[in-house]
Amino acid sequence: MNMLVLGVESSCDETGVALYDSAHGLLAHALYSQIAMHNEYGGVVPELASRDHIRRVLPLTRQVLAEGGRTLADLDGIAYTQGPGLAGALLVGAGMARALAFALDIPAVGVHHLEGHMLSPLISDTPPEFPFVALLVSGGHTQLMLVSGVGRYTLLGETLDDAAGEAFDKTAQLLGLGYPGGPALSRLAASGDAGRFSLPRPMLNSGDFDFSFSGLKTAVLTLVRRQGQEQAADIAAAFQAAAVEVLVSKSLAACAHSGATRLVVAGGVGANTHLRERLTREAAARGVAVFYPRLEFCTDNGAMIAFAGAQRLAHASSSDLTFAVKPRWELATLDAV
DSSP: OOOEEEEEEOSSSEEEEEEEETTTEEEEEEEEEOHHHHHTTTSOOHHHHHHHHHHHHHHHHHHHHHHHTOOGGGOOEEEEEEESSOHHHHHHHHHHHHHHHHHHTOOEEEEEHHHHHHHGGGGSSSOOOSSEEEEEESSSOEEEEEEEETTEEEEEEEBSSOOHHHHHHHHHHHTTOOSSHHHHHHHHHTTSOTTSSOOOOTTTTSSSSOBOOHHHHHHHHHHHHHHOGGGHHHHHHHHHHHHHHHHHHHHHHHHHHHTOSEEEEESGGGGOHHHHHHHHHHHHHTTOEEEOOOGGGTSSOHHHHHHHHHHHHTTOOOOOSOOOOOSSOOGGGSOOO
């Protein structure tokens, strides 16, 4: 059944809205980032994020409808991020989506934020086939999942403490870089010597697929206190090399363990150039094909929510008017479709 789905993403500091047609693909998408606002505070301020989502979500909705050449009356369903994320921010998207669905008498579905990220490479011209291993790597999450189909997820490993993206941001902060720190650190690392300083590779040889990045952050803190920020480029390069080595090693080990020949990388850290280059090279040597979302879809966006929502709505039997956001929500608990 052909469906036209409006997707709304408001889990953190970016408001994303998109229009996805199950027969013709992505028709339009728009994104407003709050980075400039939160940069003044060195990180996301939840209350400010929520207020800004309220200001942006309806203008962005009108924008994507106009760009896609559609009207509200053409919609067959609405998808919104139900969690995980900031509760107040999630409520903005959930409230808007449910209210609009009620007014239009169409179904609405809450989407897991990480499911959106994990399925985002399927929007591309060369989508991966199931099954595949997914590396979800962002500021809030670092997980390895075996994906057998939509909603059919098996957790292979996850971080025991900090997410990889958080480690990138905190290291950037230690080096005097701005927010968000990941892209700034990557740019600085390009001019540094990764071999000048030796940093630990936490849990590299643990024999499982779990991660830990808190010790790496502490090692960087110690190094910065000893060397100062004069060696920032070399420290950034050493940190990036250590984090990427662990991510690549664990991901390929998970593929070997599960027998998967396809690996999907999703989340903001998936845009890191060094990670992409090393993972693609080493995966090819082991006969594993790596799939990435388009760079614009590595960070939070409405397109991934619209696409994931379309998969869910195609199998939904009913839709009530109640809604509840889930700031904490385990991906492995989702129902299969």
